[in-house]
Amino acid sequence: MPVVGVTTSPPAPLDRPGGGAFTLVFTTLPALLRLTCGLVAAVVALAVRTPPVRVALLVPVVAVLTAWSVWYAVRALRHGATGAMVAGDVALTTGAGLAIPWLVAPEVLPGEVSWIAVLASTTVINAQATAPARWSVPAGLLVTAGYATGATAAGNPVEARSHAMTLLVQTGITAGISAVMRRRIGHADTAFADYQRLAREAVVARAAREAERRQNRDLHDTVLGTLTMVGLGALPGLSVTLRERCAADLRTLAALADARSAPAAGPVALDDRLRTVLARLPELPVTATLTPCALPAEVAGALADSAAAALANVVRHASDATTTLRLARDADTVVVEVADDGPGFDPATVPAHRYGLRESIIGRMASVGGRAEVTSAPGAGTRIRLEWTGVD
Numbered sequence: 048m049p050v051v052g053v054t055t056s057p058p059a060p061l062d063r064p065g066g067g068a069f070t071l072v073f074t075t076l077p078a079l080l081r082l083t084c085g086l087v088a089a090v091v092a093l094a095v096r097t098p099p100v101r102v103a104l105l106v107p108v109v110a111v112l113t114a115w116s117v118w119y120a121v122r123a124l125r126h127g128a129t130g131a132m133v134a135g136d137v138a139l140t141t142g143a144g145l146a147i148p149w150l151v152a153p154e155v156l157p158g159e160v161s162w163i164a165v166l167a168s169t170t171v172i173n174a175q176a177t178a179p180a181r182w183s184v185p186a187g188l189l190v191t192a193g194y195a196t197g198a199t200a201a202g203n204p205v206e207a208r209s210h211a212m213t214l215l216v217q218t219g220i221t222a223g224i225s226a227v228m229r230r231r232i233g234h235a236d237t238a239f240a241d242y243q244r245l246a247r248e249a250v251v252a253r254a255a256r257e258a259e260r261r262q263n264r265d266l267h268d269t270v271l272g273t274l275t276m277v278g279l280g281a282l283p284g285l286s287v288t289l290r291e292r293c294a295a296d297l298r299t300l301a302a303l304a305d306a307r308s309a310p311a312a313g314p315v316a317l318d319d320r321l322r323t324v325l326a327r328l329p330e331l332p333v334t335a336t337l338t339p340c341a342l343p344a345e346v347a348g349a350l351a352d353s354a355a356a357a358l359a360n361v362v363r364h365a366s367d368a369t370t371t372l373r374l375a376r377d378a379d380t381v382v383v384e385v386a387d388d389g390p391g392f393d394p395a396t397v398p399a400h401r402y403g404l405r406e407s408i409i410g411r412m413a414s415v416g417g418r419a420e421v422t423s424a425p426g427a428g429t430r431i432r433l434e435w436t437g438v439d
Contacts, residue, residue, distance in 0.1 A: 064236070064239065068232075069228060069229065069232050070127065073176045073177060073225070074123050074124070074127050074128050074177065075123075075124065076176065077123065077128060077172075077173040077176050077177050078119065078120040078121075078123035078124045078128070079120065080169055080172070080173060081116050081119045081120055081123075081136070081169060081173060082116050082117065082119070082120035084116070084165055084166065084169040085112060085113055085115070085116020085117070085119075085120075085166075085169075086113065086116065087162075087165070088109075088112070088162040088163075088165055088166050089109050089112065089113045089162075091162040092105060092109050092150070092151075092162045093105070093106070093109060095151075095152045095154075095155050096152070097152045097154070098152075099148065099149065099152075099153075100149065100150060100151065100152050101149045101150075104146070104149050104150065105149070105150055108143065108146065108150060111139070112139060112143065112166070115135070115136075115139055119132060119135075119136065123177075128173075128177040128178075130178060130182065132177075133173070133174050133177055133178045133182070133183070133186060134186075136170050136173065136174070137170060137174060137186040137189055137190055140166055140167055140170040140190050140193070141189055141190050141192075141193035142193070143163050143166060143193075143197075144163055144167055144190065144193035144194035144195075144196070144197040144198075145193050145196055145197045145200075146197060147161075147163055147194070147197030147198055147200065147201045148197065148200050148201040148202075150163060151163055151201065153201065153202065153203070156198065156201060156203050156206055157203060157205070157206050158206075159206065159209060159210040159213055163194065163197070164194070164210050167190050167191075167193075167194045167210070167214055168213070168214065168217055170186075170190050171186070171187040171190050171191070171214050171217050171218045171221070172217055172221050174186040174187055174190075174218075175187065175218060175221035175222040175224075175225050176221060176225055180222050180225070180226050183218075183222055183225075184218060184222050187214065187215070187217070187218030187222070188215075188218070190214060191211050191214040191215055191218070192211075194207070194210060194211060194214060195207040195208070195210075195211040198210065198211075313343075313344070314341040314342060314343060314344070314347075315341065315342065315343075315344050315347045316339065316340070316341055316347075317340045317341070317342050317347045317350055317351065317374060317381070317383075318337040318338065318339050318340055318374055320347050320348070320350075320351035321335070321337055321351055321354060321372065321374055321383070322335075322337065323351070324351055324354055324355040324358065325358075325372070327355070328355075328358055328359070328362060330362065330366070331358060331361060331362050331366065331370060332369075332370065333358065333370045333371065333372050334369075334370070334371045334372070335371070335372040335373075336371070336372070336373045336374070336375075337372070337373075337374045338374050338375050338376055340374060340376055340381055342381060342435070345415055346381075346415045346417070346435055346437070349411050349412060349414065349415040349417065349435075350381065350383050350412075350417070350433055350435060352407070352411060353383070353407065353408045353411050353412055353419060353431075353433050354372065354383050354385055354431075354433065356407035356408050356411075357385040357408060357431040358370070358372070358385055360404075360429075361385070361387045361389065361429075364389065364390070364392075365387050365389025365390060365429070367389075368387040368388050368389035368390075368428070369387065369388050370385070370386070370387040371384070371385070371386045371387075372384070372385055373386075379436055379437065380434055380435070380436045381434070381435050381436075382432065382433065382434055383432075383433040384430065384431065384432050384433070385430070385431045385433075386428065386429070386430040386431075387428055387429055388428040389428055389429060390425065390426065390428075391423045391424050391425050391426055391427045391428050391429050392423050392424075392425060392429070393423070393424065393425060394421050394423055404421060408421070408431060408433075409421075412433055412434075412435070415435065416435065416436075416437070417433065417434055417435035417436075418433075418434050418435075419431065419432070419433050419434075420432040420434075
């Protein structure tokens with residue numbers, strides 16, 4: 048039998064929290080590093096302008112690099128780093144390295160402390176952090192080659208070799224760390240995505256099982272209940288009572304289908320719902336005490352349907368018993384009791400395949416956060432107590 052009311056559409060795209068955090072961190076840090084180093088480098092570059100530094104070339108180069116550093120930081124923080132940004136950074140830094148003879152004074156070039164040395168280190172580190180290794184490592188090598196060429200042309204091959212080695216180490220270490228982190232975070236995100244998928248599949252499966260249980264309860268309490276009563280001889284075949292009972296079952300099933308397709312309604316009167324239940328069982332004399340009580344529609348439906356299932360059991364198994372139905376409120380708890388002085392039974396001996404108590408009463412109440420208590424013994428009658436807590 049198809050199960051209605053269950054959505055099985057594909058879930059929304061799964062989140063990747065690890066990858067998102069990696070991107071955030073490795074975008075924010077390079078942006079701030081580029082901005083701070085760019086501004087400090089500008090100040091240092093303009094502070095030492097002794098020959099052979101060409102001021103006419105130094106000033107525009109510093110202006111371009113400073114503007115680039117500011118734009119890079121703002122763009123990266125707002126939208127993330129892109130391949131074009133990495134390429135631009137590498138190109139500008141490589142060009143500056145080749146121009147070392149005209150941009151850096153000889154006295155500040157040694158020791159890997161010149162502003163272009165700092166600029167080169169910043170660029171190779173940022174490239175490894177913001178781009179895959181297949182692009183970032185060649186970018187680091189290009190910056191290294193540019194710096195080494197410029198420092199050698201400036202007459203300081205020792206500085207060229209020493210800082211080139213530093214740049215290569217920085218490239219290798221940063222690329223290795225970034226690759227390991229990307230791989231580990233990728234594994235974590237895959238595991239998280241698998242967990243999300245399984246969790247959503249479990250929710251859909253639970254919803255499908257609950258919808259199937261609801262349908263089975265509805266059929267048990269209507270069509271199957273009527274057929275059982277016919278089989279027991281409680282409703283003679285082709286009788287007016289049987290026709291009325293079948294018509295009532297069809298109305299009930301149609302009403303249930305309409306209710307599940309409609310939006311949730313406001314509070315409904317449980318006492319009115321219970322009177323409707325009694326009207327469907329004219330063959331069973333019931334003494335009813337019903338206190339006015341309004342509850343959420345779903346809860347009222349569960350209580351009324353559970354009471355109806357309990358009364359139907361009385362019709363089937365103790366039709367001559369004295370039966371009472373009571374609705375009361377105790378503080379924030381609603382109580383519905385169905386009691387009869389019939390032959391009773393031992394609840395522990397009810398077969399597992401029997402649906403009445405297990406699903407139509409106990410399971411139905413559990414589905415709305417309530418509880419059902421069945422008290423009975425052979426020769427001692429039966430009392431079914433339904434409780435739901437949550438009344439304002």
